Amino acid sequence: MDYFETFGWERRLRLDASALQRRFHELSRRTHPDFHQAAPAAEQARILEASALLNAAYRTLRDPVARADYLVRLEEGRTTREGDTQKPQAPPALLQEMFEIQEALAEARTGALDEATRGGLAAERERLHVRFRDVEARLGGELADAWDAAPPEARPRALAAIKEALATRAYLKTVLEDLSEVLDGDREAYVANRRD
Amino acid sequence: MSRIVGIDLGTTNSLVAYVDERTGLPIVIPDGEGRVLLPSVVAFAPEGIVVGDAAKRQLVRRPGSTVYSIKRFMGRGYEEVKEELCFFPFHVCPAEGTVAIDVGGRTVTPSEVSAVVLRALKERAETHLGETIEKAVITVPAYFNDSQRQATRDAGRIAGLDVVRIVNEPTAASLAYGLHRLPDGVIAVYDLGGGTFDISILRVKDGVFEVLATNGDTHLGGDDFDRALMLWLLDDIKGRHGVYLGRDAEAMQELRLAAEAAKVRLSFVERTTLTIPFADFTYSRDLTRAELEARIAPLVDRTLGPCRKALTDTGLSGARVDEVVMVGGSTRVPLVQRRVQEIFGKTPHSQLNPDEVVALGAAVQAYILAGGITNMLLLDVTPLSLGIESLGGIVNVLIARNTTIPTSAREMFTTSVDGQTLVDLHVVQGERELVKDCRSLGRFELRIDPMPAGMPKIEVTFLIDANGILQVQARELRSGKAASIKVKPAYGLSETEVERMVEESFTYAEADVETRLLIETRNEADTVLVHAERALRQGSHLVDAAERQAIVAAVEALRAARATSDRELMHTRTVEVNRVTAHLAERMMDAALKGALGTRRAAELMEP
Numbered sequence: 001m002d003y004f005e006t007f008g009w010e011r012r013l014r015l016d017a018s019a020l021q022r023r024f025h026e027l028s029r030r031t032h033p034d035f036h037q038a039a040p041a042a043e044q045a046r047i048l049e050a051s052a053l054l055n056a057a058y059r060t061l062r063d064p065v066a067r068a069d070y071l072v073r074l075e076e077g078r079t080t081r082e083g084d085t086q087k088p089q090a091p092p093a094l095l096q097e098m099f100e101i102q103e104a105l106a107e108a109r110t111g112a113l114d115e116a117t118r119g120g121l122a123a124e125r126e127r128l129h130v131r132f133r134d135v136e137a138r139l140g141g142e143l144a145d146a147w148d149a150a151p152p153e154a155r156p157r158a159l160a161a162i163k164e165a166l167a168t169r170a171y172l173k174t175v176l177e178d179l180s181e182v183l184d185g186d187r188e189a190y191v192a193n194r195r196d
Numbered sequence: 197m198s199r200i201v202g203i204d205l206g207t208t209n210s211l212v213a214y215v216d217e218r219t220g221l222p223i224v225i226p227d228g229e230g231r232v233l234l235p236s237v238v239a240f241a242p243e244g245i246v247v248g249d250a251a252k253r254q255l256v257r258r259p260g261s262t263v264y265s266i267k268r269f270m271g272r273g274y275e276e277v278k279e280e281l282c283f284f285p286f287h288v289c290p291a292e293g294t295v296a297i298d299v300g301g302r303t304v305t306p307s308e309v310s311a312v313v314l315r316a317l318k319e320r321a322e323t324h325l326g327e328t329i330e331k332a333v334i335t336v337p338a339y340f341n342d343s344q345r346q347a348t349r350d351a352g353r354i355a356g357l358d359v360v361r362i363v364n365e366p367t368a369a370s371l372a373y374g375l376h377r378l379p380d381g382v383i384a385v386y387d388l389g390g391g392t393f394d395i396s397i398l399r400v401k402d403g404v405f406e407v408l409a410t411n412g413d414t415h416l417g418g419d420d421f422d423r424a425l426m427l428w429l430l431d432d433i434k435g436r437h438g439v440y441l442g443r444d445a446e447a448m449q450e451l452r453l454a455a456e457a458a459k460v461r462l463s464f465v466e467r468t469t470l471t472i473p474f475a476d477f478t479y480s481r482d483l484t485r486a487e488l489e490a491r492i493a494p495l496v497d498r499t500l501g502p503c504r505k506a507l508t509d510t511g512l513s514g515a516r517v518d519e520v521v522m523v524g525g526s527t528r529v530p531l532v533q534r535r536v537q538e539i540f541g542k543t544p545h546s547q548l549n550p551d552e553v554v555a556l557g558a559a560v561q562a563y564i565l566a567g568g569i570t571n572m573l574l575l576d577v578t579p580l581s582l583g584i585e586s587l588g589g590i591v592n593v594l595i596a597r598n599t600t601i602p603t604s605a606r607e608m609f610t611t612s613v614d615g616q617t618l619v620d621l622h623v624v625q626g627e628r629e630l631v632k633d634c635r636s637l638g639r640f641e642l643r644i645d646p647m648p649a650g651m652p653k654i655e656v657t658f659l660i661d662a663n664g665i666l667q668v669q670a671r672e673l674r675s676g677k678a679a680s681i682k683v684k685p686a687y688g689l690s691e692t693e694v695e696r697m698v699e700e701s702f703t704y705a706e707a708d709v710e711t712r713l714l715i716e717t718r719n720e721a722d723t724v725l726v727h728a729e730r731a732l733r734q735g736s737h738l739v740d741a742a743e744r745q746a747i748v749a750a751v752e753a754l755r756a757a758r759a760t761s762d763r764e765l766m767h768t769r770t771v772e773v774n775r776v777t778a779h780l781a782e783r784m785m786d787a788a789l790k791g792a793l794g795t796r797r798a799a800e801l802m803e804p
Contacts, residue, residue: 021401025401025402025404025573028404028573028575029573032573032575032662033602033661033662034564034565034573034574034662035567035570035573037360037565037566037567038567048602048659048661048662049604049659051602051662052602052603052604052659053604055575055599055600055601055602055603056603056604058600059599059600
């Protein structure tokens with residue numbers, strides 16, 4: 001059973017957060033091990049599995065990016081996490097654009113960081129944040145809508161667009177982390193910046 | 197379904213509670229004398245084992261064989277605890293996969309010590325309810341890792357309890373508050389106990405308690421406050437009396453208990469006097485709340501980092517938290533309350549007794565499991581990321597921290613050499629990228645039939661159950677056979693060891709009630725004798741000859757009674773010694789107070 005089926009829904013990307021939560025709570029009341037303590041062992045094992053599946057489904061579906069990523073894997077028939085540890089392939093156009101930043105990063109890693117370079121990289125990080133947020137917004141917005149509205153023959157195109165956005169996002173994330181490591185010594189620093 | 201009790205197995209105190217079916221409300225169970233807190237102290241005397249208040253009275257007299265704060269050692273390896281061993285008077289030594297405490301010729305594991313406390317609570321519940329208790333929900337700090345949880349479950353088994361659920365302390369507390377109609381919203385539970393700190397952030401909605409994030413420090417609590425104060429007093433004693441007490445185990449226990457008591461008083465008053473009658477001199481000084489706060493501020497500040505991390509993990513800012521709930525005795529410290537208020541921007545509340553709320557919540561969870569409550573549901577998370585070692589010592593995270601449990605992750609493995617029959621998986625828990633910086637949970641060896649390299653497809657399922665404890669299953673997909681798994685836990689007891697301890701524990705249980713009472717009475721007599729003799733040595737000039745004579749006679753009489761097995765006589769004479777020394781004790785306290793005042797006046801005169 002896939003995550004969408006677990007919730008009893010079609011493979012749609014526009015999901016209402018509060019409806020999702022309500023459904024999750026409703027299903028949890030059915031499958032949580034707390035309510036099946038008196039069941040025989042085999043039944044308890046089945047409940048445990050169902051409960052783990054439901055929790056995984058909720059965790060994935062409530063996050064628009066994870067949801068889109070899951071849909072791509074599902075449509076391509078990859079349900080395991082195999083190959084997930086590989087670095088994402090960035091779209092070629094983006095690679096070219098990032099060439100300068102990568103060079104500056106490589107330099108910053110080997111030698112000291114002068115104020116001018118630091119300022120330049122910090123400004124670059126700001127710019128990339130905006131872009132990163134923009135990609136995320138598209139994934140949860142227009143690209144999701146395009147998928148949901150697409151007739152069967154248009155689905156591959158909609159999916160390809162989502163896939164490219166996901167790759168761009170993953171690549172931007174890596175660059176943001178690299179920048180944060182060089183600027184703040186903390187790969188997660190950009191997350192804090194993102195909230196400010 | 198039979199009754200399930202809720203147990204808070206604390207660093208300093210432990211409690212047992214149950215839900216009264218008639219009212220649907222949880223109640224903590226008192227002992228015969230009405231006390232609900234059972235000090236988590238176990239004294240291993242030559243005559244037998246004593247637990248609780250009776251054991252606490254042994255701390256000063258038998259520091260080497262009286263074990264306290266054992267929770268700090270649960271599920272830990274020697275390397276992890278060796279730095280704090282200097283603070284404990286008992287001898288802790290490395291043991292396979294765990295540590296052991298040498299208590300007068302025999303060694304016991306932390307799980308066995310905790311089992312003594314659990315058994316006492318089990319008996320207390322049985323006496324109170326008039327029925328056999330076999331099942332319990334036991335709480336642990338939310339930030340406890342897999343080994344610490346397993347060690348707690350083992351302790352339950354050794355005590356003869358079926359531990360139906362391990363539940364996180366802050367979450368349990370939220371359930372207790374939930375019964376009192378907690379409004380829907382986001383709540384932060386700040387839980388600072390004797391030895392551990394947890395912060396959990398939950399969303400409560402329509403009876404569903406969903407933990408969003410948790411963080412903490414399993415080695416930070418009131419014990420550390422006491423230590424900071426103790427070290428400072430140790431220096432002060434050296435300065436005033438020219439004596440360094442650091443190597444005197446008995447004096448250090450006196451000092452620890454006095455520091456703890458002063459800390460507790462300073463939560464309610466601004467200034468207190470600390471008086472400790474040591475063997476050769478009496479130390480007395482005034483202590484202000486500001487002085488205490490200066491010592492403990494760095495420790496209190498260490499709780500703020502985890503609070504920020506938990507907030508970040510929920511994606512909420514401090515202002516989004518609707519309620520802040522305080523749990524654990526250490527949250528009575530005013531400085532703690534101020535810091536919590538600052539970080540969450542809300543006045544923290546503690547309508548329920550912070551010492552009891554976890555046990556009450558454990559009872560609620562027990563009642564849910566027994567089917568007594570169906571409208572409340574707790575959705576907890578795993579506090580630490582779970583991963584496996586991959587090439588180059590890098591951690592491949594399979595289950596991220598703050599994932600709702602139960603949860604599972606599936607991973608495919610194959611072989612790299614022809615005919616390989618063994619696949620070795622190293623499972624770790626922690627937030628760092630490198631295996632060496634995380635905590636090893638153990639190795640899992642999968643045995644499969646020989647096949648050419650790359651042919652086997654082994655599917656391994658890592659499942660974290662509702663207790664936060666890992667289960668691993670493996671299946672070879674081509675053959676469909678379950679692969680056999682040999683677990684080598686990095687820390688903890690093996691199944692055979694636990695079974696042996698379960699058997700051995702029955703032998704303690706047979707020590708009958710009369711013997712135990714006799715031991716307790718004798719211990720009480722010993723304590724009183726030590727105090728009386730010290731008073732005679734230090735303060736005999738404060739009373740007249742007749743009174744002195746009466747004390748000496750009473751002491752001699754008690755000493756004679758102690759040598760017998762007559763419990764009644766021993767008790768009567770103990771009471772008598774207490775009675776005849778009361779006046780002397782009062783005189784000594786007066787003298788010490790005058791002394792303290794004297795020093796303060798002198799200090800004030802010195803100021804320009």
